[in-house]
Amino acid sequence: MDKIKITIAGPRGKMGQEAVKMVLETESFELVSVIDYKHGGKSLAAVLPFVHTDIPIYGNAQDAFENTRPAVLIDLTTPEAGFQHAKAALMAGVRPVVGTTGFTNDQLDELKELSKSKEIGCIIAPNFAIGAVLMMKFSSWAAKYFQDIEIIEMHHDQKLDAPSGTAVKTAEMINQVREEKRQGHPNEKETVPGARGADQKGMRIHSVRLPGLIAHQQVMFGDSGQILTIRHDSTNRASFMSGVKVSVETVMKLDQLVYGLENILE
Numbered sequence: 647m648d649k650i651k652i653t654i655a656g657p658r659g660k661m662g663q664e665a666v667k668m669v670l671e672t673e674s675f676e677l678v679s680v681i682d683y684k685h686g687g688k689s690l691a692a693v694l695p696f697v698h699t700d701i702p703i704y705g706n707a708q709d710a711f712e713n714t715r716p717a718v719l720i721d722l723t724t725p726e727a728g729f730q731h732a733k734a735a736l737m738a739g740v741r742p743v744v745g746t747t748g749f750t751n752d753q754l755d756e757l758k759e760l761s762k763s764k765e766i767g768c769i770i771a772p773n774f775a776i777g778a779v780l781m782m783k784f785s786s787w788a789a790k791y792f793q794d795i796e797i798i799e800m801h802h803d804q805k806l807d808a809p810s811g812t813a814v815k816t817a818e819m820i821n822q823v824r825e826e827k828r829q830g831h832p833n834e835k836e837t838v839p840g841a842r843g844a845d846q847k848g849m850r851i852h853s854v855r856l857p858g859l860i861a862h863q864q865v866m867f868g869d870s871g872q873i874l875t876i877r878h879d880s881t882n883r884a885s886f887m888s889g890v891k892v893s894v895e896t897v898m899k900l901d902q903l904v905y906g907l908e909n910i911l912e
Protein backbone atom coordinates (compact mmCIF):
# COMPACT_ATOMS: atom_id res chain seq x y z
CA MET A 647 0.00 0.00 0.00
CA ASP A 648 1.25 3.53 -0.85
CA LYS A 649 2.28 5.68 2.07
CA ILE A 650 0.13 8.74 2.81
CA LYS A 651 2.21 11.84 1.99
CA ILE A 652 1.88 14.50 4.67
CA THR A 653 2.83 18.16 5.20
CA ILE A 654 2.82 19.56 8.74
CA ALA A 655 2.24 23.27 9.43
CA GLY A 656 3.67 24.52 12.73
CA PRO A 657 6.41 21.85 13.20
CA ARG A 658 8.28 23.82 15.91
CA GLY A 659 5.20 24.17 18.12
CA LYS A 660 4.43 21.96 21.11
CA MET A 661 1.79 20.00 19.17
CA GLY A 662 3.67 20.25 15.88
CA GLN A 663 6.75 18.52 17.32
CA GLU A 664 4.60 15.63 18.57
CA ALA A 665 3.00 15.38 15.13
CA VAL A 666 6.41 15.31 13.41
CA LYS A 667 7.48 12.44 15.73
CA MET A 668 4.22 10.54 15.16
CA VAL A 669 4.38 10.87 11.35
CA LEU A 670 8.06 9.86 11.22
CA GLU A 671 7.33 6.82 13.40
CA THR A 672 4.27 5.66 11.44
CA GLU A 673 5.14 3.11 8.77
CA SER A 674 2.22 4.03 6.50
CA PHE A 675 2.90 7.82 6.61
CA GLU A 676 5.58 9.87 4.83
CA LEU A 677 6.49 13.42 5.91
CA VAL A 678 7.24 15.18 2.61
CA SER A 679 7.51 18.79 3.84
CA VAL A 680 6.66 21.23 6.63
CA ILE A 681 5.36 24.80 6.64
CA ASP A 682 7.15 27.25 8.93
CA TYR A 683 7.03 30.94 8.13
CA LYS A 684 10.30 31.62 9.98
CA HIS A 685 12.53 28.93 8.44
CA GLY A 686 11.57 28.61 4.74
CA GLY A 687 14.43 27.19 2.65
CA LYS A 688 16.07 25.22 5.47
CA SER A 689 15.92 21.50 6.22
CA LEU A 690 13.79 20.40 9.21
CA ALA A 691 16.84 18.63 10.65
CA ALA A 692 18.46 22.07 11.11
CA VAL A 693 15.53 23.21 13.27
CA LEU A 694 14.46 20.07 15.18
CA PRO A 695 17.37 18.08 16.65
CA PHE A 696 15.43 14.78 16.77
CA VAL A 697 14.88 14.81 12.97
CA HIS A 698 17.61 12.97 11.05
CA THR A 699 16.19 12.93 7.51
CA ASP A 700 16.16 15.73 4.96
CA ILE A 701 12.67 17.25 5.02
CA PRO A 702 12.26 20.62 3.29
CA ILE A 703 10.73 23.61 5.10
CA TYR A 704 8.56 25.99 3.08
CA GLY A 705 7.70 29.51 4.19
CA ASN A 706 4.18 29.29 2.79
CA ALA A 707 1.56 26.64 2.15
CA GLN A 708 1.21 27.04 -1.63
CA ASP A 709 4.92 26.40 -2.23
CA ALA A 710 4.86 23.32 0.02
CA PHE A 711 1.83 21.89 -1.81
CA GLU A 712 3.17 22.63 -5.33
CA ASN A 713 6.65 21.28 -4.69
CA THR A 714 5.97 18.21 -2.55
CA ARG A 715 2.38 17.19 -3.52
CA PRO A 716 1.14 15.94 -0.13
CA ALA A 717 -2.19 14.14 0.20
CA VAL A 718 -2.82 15.54 3.71
CA LEU A 719 -1.99 18.74 5.60
CA ILE A 720 -1.80 18.52 9.40
CA ASP A 721 -2.20 22.03 10.79
CA LEU A 722 -1.22 22.89 14.37
CA THR A 723 -0.58 26.63 14.26
CA THR A 724 -2.69 29.67 15.15
CA PRO A 725 -6.31 30.43 14.22
CA GLU A 726 -5.31 32.96 11.51
CA ALA A 727 -2.56 30.86 9.94
CA GLY A 728 -4.55 27.63 10.32
CA PHE A 729 -7.53 29.06 8.45
CA GLN A 730 -5.34 30.30 5.57
CA HIS A 731 -3.47 26.98 5.41
CA ALA A 732 -6.70 24.92 5.37
CA LYS A 733 -8.15 27.13 2.61
CA ALA A 734 -4.97 26.89 0.53
CA ALA A 735 -4.96 23.12 1.03
CA LEU A 736 -8.53 22.66 -0.19
CA MET A 737 -7.79 24.89 -3.21
CA ALA A 738 -4.75 22.71 -4.00
CA GLY A 739 -6.59 19.39 -3.57
CA VAL A 740 -4.83 18.59 -0.27
CA ARG A 741 -6.94 17.19 2.59
CA PRO A 742 -6.64 19.23 5.80
CA VAL A 743 -6.55 17.64 9.27
CA VAL A 744 -6.77 20.66 11.54
CA GLY A 745 -6.12 20.63 15.27
CA THR A 746 -5.72 24.39 15.52
CA THR A 747 -8.48 25.87 17.64
CA GLY A 748 -10.15 29.28 17.76
CA PHE A 749 -11.84 29.47 14.32
CA THR A 750 -14.97 31.62 14.11
CA ASN A 751 -18.26 30.09 12.96
CA ASP A 752 -17.94 32.08 9.70
CA GLN A 753 -14.51 30.57 9.07
CA LEU A 754 -15.82 27.07 9.78
CA ASP A 755 -18.75 27.65 7.41
CA GLU A 756 -16.39 28.90 4.68
CA LEU A 757 -14.19 25.81 4.99
CA LYS A 758 -17.26 23.57 5.05
CA GLU A 759 -18.53 25.13 1.80
CA LEU A 760 -15.13 24.93 0.11
CA SER A 761 -14.64 21.31 1.13
CA LYS A 762 -18.11 20.43 -0.18
CA SER A 763 -17.73 22.27 -3.48
CA LYS A 764 -14.28 20.77 -4.13
CA GLU A 765 -15.40 17.33 -2.81
CA ILE A 766 -12.21 17.10 -0.76
CA GLY A 767 -12.25 15.68 2.76
CA CYS A 768 -11.33 17.82 5.73
CA ILE A 769 -11.32 17.08 9.47
CA ILE A 770 -11.29 19.82 12.09
CA ALA A 771 -11.08 18.54 15.65
CA PRO A 772 -10.76 20.85 18.65
CA ASN A 773 -9.56 17.87 20.68
CA PHE A 774 -7.76 14.83 19.28
CA ALA A 775 -7.56 12.99 22.62
CA ILE A 776 -9.90 9.98 22.50
CA GLY A 777 -10.59 10.35 26.27
CA ALA A 778 -11.67 13.97 25.74
CA VAL A 779 -14.07 12.90 23.01
CA LEU A 780 -15.59 10.33 25.39
CA MET A 781 -15.83 13.06 28.08
CA MET A 782 -17.83 15.19 25.61
CA LYS A 783 -20.06 12.25 24.62
CA PHE A 784 -20.70 11.23 28.26
CA SER A 785 -21.47 14.88 29.05
CA SER A 786 -24.06 15.20 26.31
CA TRP A 787 -25.65 11.98 27.59
CA ALA A 788 -25.71 13.26 31.19
CA ALA A 789 -27.22 16.57 30.01
CA LYS A 790 -30.45 14.71 29.16
CA TYR A 791 -30.95 14.24 32.90
CA PHE A 792 -29.26 17.34 34.40
CA GLN A 793 -30.07 20.85 33.17
CA ASP A 794 -27.68 22.81 35.42
CA ILE A 795 -24.18 22.51 34.07
CA GLU A 796 -20.88 24.32 34.58
CA ILE A 797 -17.89 23.59 32.32
CA ILE A 798 -14.46 24.29 33.79
CA GLU A 799 -11.63 24.06 31.27
CA MET A 800 -8.01 24.38 32.39
CA HIS A 801 -5.04 24.98 30.08
CA HIS A 802 -1.42 26.17 30.03
CA ASP A 803 -0.95 29.93 30.05
CA GLN A 804 0.35 30.14 26.44
CA LYS A 805 -3.04 29.22 24.99
CA LEU A 806 -4.37 31.95 22.67
CA ASP A 807 -8.11 31.26 22.63
CA ALA A 808 -10.63 31.20 25.49
CA PRO A 809 -12.82 29.37 26.07
CA SER A 810 -11.07 26.34 24.60
CA GLY A 811 -12.38 24.75 21.41
CA THR A 812 -13.17 21.64 23.46
CA ALA A 813 -15.32 23.62 25.90
CA VAL A 814 -17.20 25.32 23.06
CA LYS A 815 -17.73 21.96 21.33
CA THR A 816 -18.89 20.37 24.62
CA ALA A 817 -21.40 23.20 25.12
CA GLU A 818 -22.66 22.77 21.54
CA MET A 819 -23.16 19.03 22.05
CA ILE A 820 -24.90 19.59 25.40
CA ASN A 821 -27.14 22.30 23.92
CA GLN A 822 -28.42 19.84 21.34
CA VAL A 823 -30.17 17.97 24.17
CA ARG A 824 -30.55 20.67 26.88
CA GLU A 825 -33.33 23.23 26.86
CA GLU A 826 -32.05 26.79 27.30
CA LYS A 827 -32.04 27.68 31.00
CA ARG A 828 -30.60 30.63 32.91
CA GLN A 829 -28.69 29.05 35.79
CA GLY A 830 -28.10 30.41 39.29
CA HIS A 831 -30.28 32.79 41.30
CA PRO A 832 -32.71 34.84 39.15
CA ASN A 833 -31.44 38.05 40.82
CA GLU A 834 -27.79 37.05 40.64
CA LYS A 835 -25.37 39.99 39.96
CA GLU A 836 -21.66 39.84 39.27
CA THR A 837 -19.87 42.19 41.66
CA VAL A 838 -16.65 41.38 39.77
CA PRO A 839 -17.26 41.19 35.97
CA GLY A 840 -16.69 37.73 34.56
CA ALA A 841 -17.08 35.97 37.93
CA ARG A 842 -19.80 33.68 36.56
CA GLY A 843 -17.87 32.81 33.38
CA ALA A 844 -19.04 32.82 29.76
CA ASP A 845 -22.75 32.38 29.11
CA GLN A 846 -23.76 29.60 26.69
CA LYS A 847 -27.56 29.58 26.68
CA GLY A 848 -27.54 29.94 30.46
CA MET A 849 -24.85 27.28 31.00
CA ARG A 850 -21.47 28.65 32.16
CA ILE A 851 -17.93 28.08 30.93
CA HIS A 852 -14.93 28.99 33.11
CA SER A 853 -11.41 29.19 31.63
CA VAL A 854 -8.43 28.62 33.92
CA ARG A 855 -4.92 29.44 32.58
CA LEU A 856 -1.86 28.37 34.57
CA PRO A 857 1.70 27.33 33.77
CA GLY A 858 2.05 23.63 34.55
CA LEU A 859 -1.32 22.68 33.09
CA ILE A 860 -1.64 21.00 29.68
CA ALA A 861 -5.30 20.42 28.71
CA HIS A 862 -7.97 19.49 31.25
CA GLN A 863 -11.73 19.83 31.47
CA GLN A 864 -14.39 18.98 33.98
CA VAL A 865 -18.09 19.19 33.40
CA MET A 866 -20.17 19.50 36.57
CA PHE A 867 -23.85 18.60 36.65
CA GLY A 868 -25.98 19.61 39.62
CA ASP A 869 -29.40 18.51 40.76
CA SER A 870 -31.18 18.41 44.10
CA GLY A 871 -28.90 16.50 46.50
CA GLN A 872 -26.38 15.32 43.89
CA ILE A 873 -23.41 16.46 41.82
CA LEU A 874 -21.98 14.51 38.89
CA THR A 875 -18.48 15.43 37.65
CA ILE A 876 -17.04 14.15 34.37
CA ARG A 877 -13.36 14.97 33.95
CA HIS A 878 -10.62 14.42 31.41
CA ASP A 879 -6.90 15.24 31.74
CA SER A 880 -4.29 15.25 28.98
CA THR A 881 -1.07 14.86 30.92
CA ASN A 882 1.14 15.16 27.83
CA ARG A 883 0.69 16.11 24.20
CA ALA A 884 1.31 12.59 22.93
CA SER A 885 -2.28 11.99 24.13
CA PHE A 886 -3.53 13.82 21.02
CA MET A 887 -1.58 11.83 18.45
CA SER A 888 -3.73 8.68 18.23
CA GLY A 889 -6.61 10.97 17.20
CA VAL A 890 -4.45 12.77 14.62
CA LYS A 891 -3.40 9.40 13.19
CA VAL A 892 -6.99 8.12 12.87
CA SER A 893 -7.97 11.46 11.30
CA VAL A 894 -5.23 11.28 8.64
CA GLU A 895 -6.39 7.77 7.70
CA THR A 896 -10.07 8.76 7.72
CA VAL A 897 -9.76 12.04 5.81
CA MET A 898 -8.50 10.07 2.79
CA LYS A 899 -11.98 8.49 2.52
CA LEU A 900 -14.03 11.68 3.00
CA ASP A 901 -15.39 14.12 0.41
CA GLN A 902 -16.60 16.79 2.82
CA LEU A 903 -15.71 18.48 6.11
CA VAL A 904 -16.24 16.68 9.41
CA TYR A 905 -16.01 18.75 12.59
CA GLY A 906 -15.15 16.86 15.76
CA LEU A 907 -13.36 13.55 16.29
CA GLU A 908 -16.53 12.09 17.82
CA ASN A 909 -18.06 12.08 14.34
CA ILE A 910 -15.43 9.76 12.89
CA LEU A 911 -14.95 7.34 15.82
CA GLU A 912 -17.11 4.24 15.69
Ligand code: NAP
Nearest residue numbers: 656658659660661683722723727745746747771772773774
Ligand atom coordinates in the same frame (compact mmCIF):
# COMPACT_ATOMS: atom_id res chain seq x y z
P1 NAP B 1 2.46 26.52 19.91
O1 NAP B 1 3.45 25.74 20.68
O2 NAP B 1 2.40 28.01 20.09
O3 NAP B 1 2.71 26.21 18.36
C1 NAP B 1 2.18 26.95 17.30
C2 NAP B 1 3.22 26.96 16.22
O4 NAP B 1 2.68 27.55 15.03
C3 NAP B 1 4.45 27.82 16.61
O5 NAP B 1 5.62 27.09 16.32
C4 NAP B 1 4.31 29.05 15.69
O6 NAP B 1 5.57 29.64 15.41
C5 NAP B 1 3.68 28.40 14.48
N1 NAP B 1 3.08 29.35 13.56
C6 NAP B 1 2.45 30.52 13.84
N2 NAP B 1 2.07 31.10 12.69
C7 NAP B 1 2.48 30.28 11.69
C8 NAP B 1 2.41 30.36 10.27
N3 NAP B 1 1.85 31.40 9.65
N4 NAP B 1 2.94 29.34 9.55
C9 NAP B 1 3.51 28.28 10.14
N5 NAP B 1 3.64 28.16 11.49
C10 NAP B 1 3.12 29.16 12.24
O7 NAP B 1 0.98 25.96 20.16
P2 NAP B 1 0.53 24.45 20.42
O8 NAP B 1 0.32 24.22 21.87
O9 NAP B 1 1.39 23.54 19.64
O10 NAP B 1 -0.92 24.49 19.77
C11 NAP B 1 -1.12 24.71 18.39
C12 NAP B 1 -2.62 24.76 18.10
O11 NAP B 1 -3.19 23.47 18.40
C13 NAP B 1 -3.40 25.76 18.98
O12 NAP B 1 -4.45 26.31 18.23
C14 NAP B 1 -3.95 24.89 20.10
O13 NAP B 1 -5.11 25.43 20.70
C15 NAP B 1 -4.26 23.64 19.32
N6 NAP B 1 -4.35 22.41 20.11
C16 NAP B 1 -5.19 21.47 19.63
C17 NAP B 1 -5.32 20.26 20.25
C18 NAP B 1 -6.24 19.26 19.65
O14 NAP B 1 -6.33 18.14 20.18
N7 NAP B 1 -6.96 19.58 18.58
C19 NAP B 1 -4.57 19.99 21.40
C20 NAP B 1 -3.67 20.94 21.87
C21 NAP B 1 -3.57 22.16 21.19
P3 NAP B 1 6.06 30.92 16.29
O15 NAP B 1 5.89 30.53 17.72
O16 NAP B 1 7.48 31.10 15.90
O17 NAP B 1 5.17 32.07 15.89
